[in-house]
Amino acid sequence: MNNHYGSLAALVYDLDKPIGRTFGNELSFYRSRLSECRGPILEPGVGNGRLLIPLLEAGLNVEGFDASKDMLLRCLAHCRERHLSPRLDQMRFQDFSYAHRFDAVIVPVGSFQLIGEFAEALSVLRRFHDHLVPDGRLIIDLDPAGKIIDSSTSIRSWPTDDGELITLQAQHASFDYIAQRRVSHLRYERWRDTRLIETQLELFTLRWWGVDEFMLAMEAAGFRDIVVSGSHEHGRAPNADDWIITFEGRRAGSR
Ligand SMILES: C[S@@+](CC[C@H](N)C(=O)[O-])C[C@H]1O[C@@H](n2cnc3c(N)ncnc32)[C@H](O)[C@@H]1O
Incomplete structure (x- = not known):
């Protein structure tokens, strides 16, 4: 029952945040941060495909998973309408697993904050880390605590x-x-x-997370070169007016 995203929640998500409804410069931010990726990109908590689909249409190779069957069914239907066939799986942040590794893992619009326990969140960060190629990047958006x-x-x-x-x-x-x-x-x-x-x-x-707290958590999970940005302006330190705060870190090691 907790963070379930059942059929009415999925319907509301589709009505409120249809495919391509992005916030501010979210889409151009992700397109530009991901433009150098040659291998696959993973979007955990992919939802109805709101962001996945514009990224696929921009030529990026994105796969997704979600815990909610109702959200995935909507994502699948929206992809089919557009003749897109990304890999989509029903899995959870806590125990997802792939045989292959990703150039980037992206978690937009605060989905990571659905993980309510600190220790569990840390272990999910480690799981993201272990699913990246060396030098691969994790990009996570968090809502400001306020x-x-x-x-x-x-x-x-x-x-x-x-x-x-x-x-x-x-x-x-x-x-x-x-x-x-x-x-x-x-x-x-x-x-x-x-x-x-x-x-x-x-x-x-x-x-909710503190900015320094989340940086330390990413470091504890093995990430390096962490950049924190406000309102999707890469490299601009966040301030109290920002609607979203983005953390980007790199898995250590060379390919
Ligand atoms: C706020 S929506 C974000 C959807 C999409 N990423 C977007 O940008 O619009 C959060 C998504 O996370 C999924 N979710 C919630 N808990 C999850 C979990 N433990 N593991 C995987 N997905 C989960 C929900 O089903 C929902 O689709």
Whole structure:
């Protein structure tokens, strides 16, 4: 139930963040950071393919995995519509495994913060490291801590093509300031002609990180040459106004 991304969450993701809906200069940032990759690139937590598909269309060789079957089914359908056939697997950050290695691993839009435990996050960073070729790069976007600590609740809605209305109420149920973790209740509802047809509750956990803390975690996992950037301006140190903070590090060793 935790960070499950079931069928209504996947539908809302598609309505709210359709293929190609990127934020600021996110797409040009990733295209430019990945332009020198010759081998495969991995996007863990690939979701509906929002970013994967524009990267494939730009000629990059990207594969993805996701824990959620509903998100993967949407990704697969969007790829098929565009005659794209990337490798997509149902796996988890915590135990994914490939026989081959990647030139880069990318984790956009704060997906890494879905890992709620520090020790588990560190072991996932090591797993990313071990799946890179020597000199391969890990690029991770994290939401600034303030965005997660914000305690406001929200309600949003989206009309669907078949005349239904999907609503999402988010309520923050608990904050653990020691573990740096927020748990929210995401209540998804599907309405038709004023009647409630379906409801799903997801417990949604996000962990916030300090900038220095995350750099140290990447170093502990074996990464070198770590560059931290604000709002996808590579090499520009982050400040309090940045909407996203990116960490890029390299697996040591030469090919
Ligand atoms: C915020 S979405 C990001 C989707 C996509 N990367 C993007 O940029 O739009 C996070 C994704 O991570 C997936 N996810 C959540 N927990 C996961 C886990 N433990 N292992 C793998 N994927 C997970 C979710 O199913 C969801 O598709």
